[in-house]
Amino acid sequence: MSVEFRVLGPLEVLLDSEPVSVPAGRGRVLLATLLLRPNQFVSVDELVERLWDGEPPTVDRAHKTLQTTVLRLRQALGAANRVRTTPGGYLCEVRPDELDLLRFRALVKAGDFASAAELWRGPALANVVSDALHRDDVPRLEAERLDALERRIDADLERGGASDIVAELIELTREHPLRERFWAQRMTALYRSGRQAEAFESYREITTLLADELGVDPSPELRELHLALLNGEVGGSQRKALCQLPPDTAGFVGRAELLCKVEEKLAAPGVPVVVLSGAPGVGKSAFTIKAAHRLRDRFPDGQLFARLNGASGDPRDPVEVLAELLVALDVHASAVPDGLEARSAAFRAQLADRRMLVVLDDAAGSDQVRPLLPGTEGCAVLISSRQQLVQVDGAQSLRVPPLGEDDGIALLSSVLGAERAGTDKAAVAAIVRACGGLPLALRVAGARLAARESLPLSSLARRLSDERHRLDELTMGDLEIRATFGPSYEALPADAATAFRRLGLLGATDVASWTVGVLAGGDGERLVERLVEANLLDEVGLDVTGEPRYRLHDLLAVYAAELVRAEDEQVVAEAMRAYVHLLLTVVEVAAEAWTGGDELPLVPIAPSTALDRAEIERLADNGEGLLVSEMVNIERAIMYCLRKNWVSDAANLVDRAFLFLDVYYSHDRVLQLRELLREAAFADGKDLIAWRSHLDHVAQRITRGVTEELLAELARCAEAFEAMDAQAELAAALGSLTYYTMVLTGQPQVALAERAVVAGRASGVRNLRTSTLRELGTMLATEKRYAEATRVLDEALAISREANAPWNEIALLLSRIASSALAQGDLDRARSASREALDLTTKLDDTRGIAYCTTQAAQVDLALGDPGHALTGAEKALSAFEGLGERRGAVRAVAVVAEATLALGLYGKVIDVATAALENYADTGDADAEERLRVALAEARRRA
The missing domain is CATH 1.10.10.10 (Winged helix-like DNA-binding domain superfamily/Winged helix DNA-binding domain)
Structure with a gap:
């Protein structure tokens, strides 16, 4: 049996898709009133007021008439009856799928505005005769409908459907002539449909209408749109507005004056920053969210929101917060730079020329906040914190005070329900005074009373009057909270x-x-x-x-x-095992796009059966988004596993998640997690896991520069893997040792490379076989054994192509082939290989890979006699490397910049560039790049 209630149009009830007759008159008013407050208590007094639409007869007669109306309504509804009696009132108990109003709000919350708008069948409750309903409730419903309609039209415009909605917008502006948002959408749709004259005529029409009807000018937003149309700045699509704000604060009372102050301060020129501070429990976060929602119209490009966990004792690292915000702003994972300053600069660049509000909740201190501030006018920042953050330049502090007595009574009454609060007004006032007007304390007191309906209000008021035990009754920081939550x-x-x-x-x-x-x-x-x-x-x-x-x-x-x-410890451990196993499975599916290349093969896991495979794949469909959303929980799961000595689970989670997430954590945190895993594995006797983690630890450190110490650690890893006969791991360690030894010393390491190839073949792992062949080919080319190098590199490329290997693996092989060909003067092969490598990394949208391949392509251009093109490419790559904090790549790019500048005859610039680079990048350990810089510097000095 299915039941459906409809209020978004004429009041209707359907039972198994067949209409149920609802008694006209008071029966419809009663049902409509209850449905507009689904699953909520409605008092007898309120229902009596609604049913009579004015002053009822005697109280006794009114209550009896209400009872009769309820009885007749229940009889008419029959099996569809959902009206339930509660102490002092009634409620209508409906599931979300049984009431069109609940479905409408759920669709709006999910962003499906088109489906939400389709639920409306006409004016709400058109067949219900009630002045009160149509005065107090229907306008709110209509406002929700129009808001959803506006958002649906915005989505249509975003998708490029301007011409399809022009007629609808003309009709909407006729129906709602003073609703400026519809006029703005009408102007935009007309302009994008090639009907510019009509768009400008629409602006003149609304300007005249507002002046005649209200004596006012169009809003700033409408005037700005008109100016943009005049300047031709409204194209076929616009950047989608983003709203990350949590739901608007429910049950909010008072603070109207403070809200006005916030709005005033955030309207200041420049980048206004307002800090809301106050005592714990005073409602800073609730007020911040309320204020942000009220300000949404001022920031049409969106509102960003981040919790900083300042009061938790473990505040969030701004490096992690910036990564999260950049992803929300549609920055690709590979383009998120490493390091605080680089990410902060990228964040400011993303907000440039946008009108966005940045909301930072529960800030720990100034150092945490400063990197998260925009840099251009049009943006504003709203911060809540226990501190005033006076060290933040330009910040204006506002104190959030406790509520006054009247507002406190309103808040407590909203928690209790007006009817119950009215049974003992003196006790309610006493509770508010005892709570000192702190919203959190009032909500705690209200929750205790709401959870125990039989508890007299005077009882709690009496206990709170005793100052010796007041904090015990209201404390939220120790185990006494059991009395509230229990x-x-x-x-x-x-x-x-x-x-x-x-x-x-x-x-x-x-x-x-x-x-x-x-x-x-x-x-x-x-x-x-x-x-x-x-x-x-x-x-x-x-x-x-x-x-x-x-x-x-x-x-x-x-x-x-x-x-x-x-x-029971065992039962809880099994639950956490199931959670870790499911998290591991979801992460594995989400991270599939980043597997391949030189990575060691992942230790296979049995997929979790806690969810259907289809559901797991749905969750992981947006791999980047899923991993970023779960990154805090992934790290906590890793730490939990390490505490419980579940070393294999921790290792499996680290190996999969960090294929992607290592660029989101700070460099130091990645190193710390690798160290913790390594030490736990050694302590548990899992040497292979320990040494694999150590190898990954070295790989992270070496991105900052190659040193003798790190080469020694790579050699230790190789010795350990060889002793364990772990051929795959041995191949990876020897391959890295081969390459980085040559980078540091400038000397080819053929013997090491040959050992790596032997291990790679023995491992049976295809990508390790090709990667070790790649290193051998590179070493042979460096020794000028070009024929052998060509044979080895071509063999590796053939294996990769035949296996349809990941593009990043093929791109790296092509890059080495290009380097070998360039060294032996085969410029046609060098150009072909370097261009294909660049094309592959561009398709992958791999910012780091693109920068390396662009550097190599610039070298080839220089060899082909085109120093101007080479200089442009090398400078572009250098800019990308600096943004990523990739110092090894940067020194290679700057070497090409110096060589191209030398070829152009700009000797003074070469001297400046090379001198600065040799000083700034002395710790990167790239012997070849340093030697090229020295040669360029010497030649420039000689010629100058």
């Missing part, structure tokens, strides 16, 4: 209670519903719904993949952690 937790069904406890294993971090499901061994979506309904889990919006995220409040997380510690 009733809510105990009221949960067993499976939802398990889910709540198990979330304590992860702490206060954002999670998806599948995480909740695997930890509790149940349906994650349903469990999340129960916890959200019980106010024990917060919705925090969508991640970059579009997946909803949820979070335990910090104090609830502490409470849940205490509860889970009381569970």
Whole structure:
């Protein structure tokens, strides 16, 4: 049996798709009132007011008439009846799929505005006669409809469908002549459809209309659009606005004056920065989110949001936050630079010429905030923090004060319900005074009362009047919080209670519903719904993949952690094993795009069966987004595994996740995690894992420059792998040792390369066989044994092409072939190989690979007698390397810059460039690049 209720149009009820007759008059008013507050208590007094639309007769008669109306409505609905009696009132109990209003709001939240708009069948509740409903409720519904319609039209314009919606927009501006957003969309659609004259005429029409009707000018946004049209700056598509704000704060009361101050300060010229500070529990975050939503129209290019966890004792590294924000701004993973300064500069560049609001919640201090600030006018920053952050240049601080008594009573009443709060107004006022107007304390008190409906308000007021125990009653920082959270937790069904406890294993971090499901061994979506309904889990919006995220409040997380510690250790360990296994499986699928190249083969894992394979692939479809969304949880899972001595699980997770995520963490954090894994593996007797981790540790360090110390560590790795007869690992270590020894010393290492080839063949791993052949070919070419080098490199390329190897592997081989050909003067082969390598890395959108291949192509151009083209390419590559913090690549690019500049006869510039480079890049350990710089410098000095 299916039931459907409809309020987005004439009131309708369907039972198994057949209409159910709803009694006209008060019966429809009653049902409509309850449906507009689905699953919420509506008091008898409010219903009486609605049913009479004015002053009812005697109270006794009104209540009896209401009871009769409810009875008749239930009888008419029959099997479709969802009206339930509660103490002092009624509610209509409906599932999200049974009421079109709930489906509409869910679609809007998911961003499917077209489907949401299609649910409307006409004016809301058109067949319900009630002045109160059409005065108080229907306008709000209509506002929601128009907002969804505007967003749907924005999406149509974004997709290039301007000409298809012109007629609709003309009709909408007739129906809503003073709604300026429709006029802006109409002007945009007309302009993009080639109807410029009509677009300008539309602006004149709304200008006249506003002047005649309201005596005002068009809004700044409409005037700016008009100017953009005049300047031809509105093209066929626009950059999509981004909103990362959490849902608007529910149950917010008061603070109107403070909201006005925030708006005023954020309207200042330049890049205004407003810091909202105040005591713990005063509601800084709630107020910040409320203010940000009110300001959305001022920042049409979007609103960025980041939690900085300043109050947690473990504030987020701004390097990680910047990576997250850059991905949200559609920066490709390979283009995210390494290092704080580079990422901060990239972030500022992304915000240039945009009007965006950056919201930073719970900042720890000035050093954490400074790298996250925009640099150009048009943007603004709103920060919440326990500190005033006076060290942030230009920041204006506003203190968020406690609520006054009237606002405090309103907040507590909104938690309790107006009817219950009205039973003892003196007690409510006493509780507000005892709480000092702190919203968190009021919500704690309200939650305790709401969880125990039989508890008299005067009882809590009396306990709070005793100053000796007031903090015990209201504290949120120790185990006394059990008295507040206990009733809510105990009221949960067993499976939802398990889910709540198990979330304590992860702490206060954002999670998806599948995480909740695997930890509790149940349906994650349903469990999340129960916890959200019980106010024990917060919705925090969508991640970059579009997946909803949820979070335990910090104090609830502490409470849940205490509860889970009381569970059977073995049972909890099995739940965490299942979670780690599923996380590992999802990460493996998400990271598939980055496998290949010189990586060691991953240790195979048995895929998790906690979710269907199709669901796992859906979650991992946006590989970058999934990995970035889960990066905090991945790191926590790795640390949990290490604490529990689950070394193999930790290693498998590190090996897969860090194929991609190593560029998102700070360099030092990557090294630290590798070190922790290495030491745990040694302690557990897992030597192969330990040495593999050490090899990866060295590989990370060597990106900053080659040293004798690092070469010695590579040699130690090779010795260890040889002793264990680990041929794959031996091949990788020897290949790296071969290449980097030549880089540092400038001397070819043929013997080492031949040992690597033997190990590569013995390993049976194709990519290690080709990579070791590549290094051997490179060494032979350096020794000027070109015929042998050509044979070896061609063999490696043939193996890779036949196996349809990843493009990055083939590109690296082609690059080495180009280098060998260039050294022996075969310029046609060098040009062909270098161009194909550059094409492949460009298709991959691999910023680092593109820079290396561009450097090599510039060398070939120089050899072909085109120094101007070579200089342009080398300078482009140098800029990319500097942005990435890739010093080894930078010194190679600057060597080509010096050589091309020398060929152009600009001797003074060569002297400046080469002198500076030899000093700045002395620690990179690239002997060949340094020698080329010295030769160029000497020649320039001689000629000058």
